[in-house]
Amino acid sequence: MSSRIVRRGLIWAAAMSAAIGAASAHEIVGNRMFPATLTIDDPGVADELALPTVSVTKTGDDPSVRQTDVSFEYAKRITEDFGVSFGTAWTHLGAPGGPTGTGASGFQNIEGALKYRLYKNPAHEFVLSAGLEIEFGASGAAGVGAEPVTSYEPAIFFGKGFGDLPASINWARPFAVTGAVGYSIPASSQTVSFDPDSGDIDTELNPKVLSWGGSLQYSMPYLKSSVVDLGLPDFVNRLIPIVEFSMETPVENTLTSDTVTTGTISPGILYIGDTYQVGVEALIPVNRESGSGVGVIGQLHFFLDDLLPNTLGRPIFGHGVSMKGG
Amino acid sequence: MRTVLAILVVSALTVAAPKGAAAHARLDHATPKVGSTVTAAPKQVVLTFTEKLEPAFSSIEVRDAKGADVQTGKARGGSDRTQLRVQLKSLPPGTYTVIWKALSVDTHRTQGTFTFTVGR
Numbered sequence: 233m234s235s236r237i238v239r240r241g242l243i244w245a246a247a248m249s250a251a252i253g254a255a256s257a258h259e260i261v262g263n264r265m266f267p268a269t270l271t272i273d274d275p276g277v278a279d280e281l282a283l284p285t286v287s288v289t290k291t292g293d294d295p296s297v298r299q300t301d302v303s304f305e306y307a308k309r310i311t312e313d314f315g316v317s318f319g320t321a322w323t324h325l326g327a328p329g330g331p332t333g334t335g336a337s338g339f340q341n342i343e344g345a346l347k348y349r350l351y352k353n354p355a356h357e358f359v360l361s362a363g364l365e366i367e368f369g370a371s372g373a374a375g376v377g378a379e380p381v382t383s384y385e386p387a388i389f390f391g392k393g394f395g396d397l398p399a400s401i402n403w404a405r406p407f408a409v410t411g412a413v414g415y416s417i418p419a420s421s422q423t424v425s426f427d428p429d430s431g432d433i434d435t436e437l438n439p440k441v442l443s444w445g446g447s448l449q450y451s452m453p454y455l456k457s458s459v460v461d462l463g464l465p466d467f468v469n470r471l472i473p474i475v476e477f478s479m480e481t482p483v484e485n486t487l488t489s490d491t492v493t494t495g496t497i498s499p500g501i502l503y504i505g506d507t508y509q510v511g512v513e514a515l516i517p518v519n520r521e522s523g524s525g526v527g528v529i530g531q532l533h534f535f536l537d538d539l540l541p542n543t544l545g546r547p548i549f550g551h552g553v554s555m556k557g558g
Numbered sequence: 559m560r561t562v563l564a565i566l567v568v569s570a571l572t573v574a575a576p577k578g579a580a581a582h583a584r585l586d587h588a589t590p591k592v593g594s595t596v597t598a599a600p601k602q603v604v605l606t607f608t609e610k611l612e613p614a615f616s617s618i619e620v621r622d623a624k625g626a627d628v629q630t631g632k633a634r635g636g637s638d639r640t641q642l643r644v645q646l647k648s649l650p651p652g653t654y655t656v657i658w659k660a661l662s663v664d665t666h667r668t669q670g671t672f673t674f675t676v677g678r
Binding site: 260262263354399402453456457458459460461463506507535537538539541542 | 584587609669671
C-alpha cells in the first residue's frame with residue numbers, strides 16, 4: 233500500500249469524522265422541539281454542549297481500519313438568533329492505519345461555526361438558518377488525516393414539523409424533518425507534498441465538496457403533549473426515533489481525488505431529558521468507499537440554556553422576556 | 559458499540575444534570591387529557607407543567623370549533639406553581655382547542671396547543 237493511497241484513505245476518514253462530529257443545537261419552534269442530531273447539524277441556535285460524541289467505524293480503506301472518534305462541541309448564543317460554536321475530535325486509528333501502518337492517534341482539526349436564524353414560523357413549526365463553518369487547516373494531527381488546508385463551508389439548515397397536518401391524520405403530526413446543505417471550499421486549491429517513499433513531489437488538488445444531509449424523526453413528546461396522551465410510561469414519552477443521513481459529494485477540482493459520494497444512513501433513538509439528551513445511532517455506510525461495516529455513534533448533549541439559564545445559558549446580548557411565542 | 563456505550567454511561571454519571579436546574583416548561587399532563595373524548599363537559603382545564611411558572615405571564619385560551627373563546631376569566635396558577643388552570647363556560651358537545659403559553663421561572667417561554675372532545 234503506497235503512502236499516497238494511505239493518505240487518500242485518511243483524508244476520507246477525516247472527512248467522515250468531521251461530518252460525524254457536526255452535531256449541534258436543539259431548537260424549539262411553536263409546539264415543536266427539534267432535537268440535536270448526531271451526524272448532521274440541525275437548524276438550532278442555542279447554548280449547548282455536546283460532550284462527548286463517540287463513534288466507532290471501519291473506514292472505507294482497503295484494508296479497512298477501525299476508527300474511534302471522541303469529540304465535543306460547544307455552542308454559544310451571542311444574540312437570540314445568532315450563535316457561534318467550536319469543537320474538535322480525538323481520533324484513534326487501529327492498525328494498519330496511520331502513516332506507519334501500526335495505527336495512530338491524535339486530534340482532528342479545530343472547527344468553528346457561525347449560525348444565524350433567518351426565519352421562524354411557530355404556527356407551521358418551520359425554522360430556517362444559515363451558517364458558515366470553518367475547519368482550521370493543520371490545527372490537528374496529519375497522522376489521523378487532519379487536512380493541512382483550511383476550508384470554509386457556507387450552509388443552509390431547515391426544520392419542519394408536521395403538526396399543522398389535518399386532524400384526520402393525527403398519527404402523522406409528530407413527524408418532523410430537518411435538512412442541511414453546505415458547500416465546502418478549501419482555502420487553497422492544491423496541496424504540494426514530498427513523498428518519502430518515492431522521493432517524488434506530490435501535488436493533490438483539494439476538491440470542493442457538497443455536503444447534504446437530513447433527518448426524519450417521530451416525536452413521542454409531541455405525540456403526548458399535542459396530539460394524544462396515550463398514558464404511556466414517561467420514559468417512552470421522552471423518546472424520538474430518528475433516521476439521519478449525511479452525505480458528501482466532491483463536485484469541483486476533483487482531478488486527483490475520488491468523485492464518488494460517501495456517507496452514512498443512521499437509524500437510532502434519542503432520549504430527551506429536561507436538561508440533556510442522549511442519542512445512539514447505527515452508522516450504515518452507503519457504499520464501500522464510506523466504510524466496510526456498520527458503525528455506531530452515541531452522544532450526550534447538554535442544554536446549557538436550561539442548566540445555566542442565568543449565566544452561560546443565555547445570549548450575551550438582547551436577552552429579554554416577551555410572550556410573542558416561539 | 560461497547561466503547562460508545564461505556565463512554566456515554568461514564569460521562570452521564572460524571573456530569574449528571576444537577577437537581578434544581580430550571581428548564582423549559584413542558585406540558586406534563588392535562589385535564590381533560592390531551593386528545594381525549596370526555597362524556598361530561600369539564601368545568602375547567604388544568605395543565606401541569608414540568609417546571610414552575612410565572613402565572614402572570616402564562617395563559618390558557620380554550621376555543622370551540624368556530625374559534626370562539628369558551629373560557630371565563632384569566633388562567634390562574636396552582637399552589638405549587640407548576641399548574642395553570644382556567645374555568646370554562648358550559649360546553650356543548652364538540653371539539654375544543656386549548657392554546658397555552660407558559661413562562662417558566664427562569665424566563666424560558668414555551669407554548670402549545672391540543673384538542674379534547676366533549677361527546678354526546
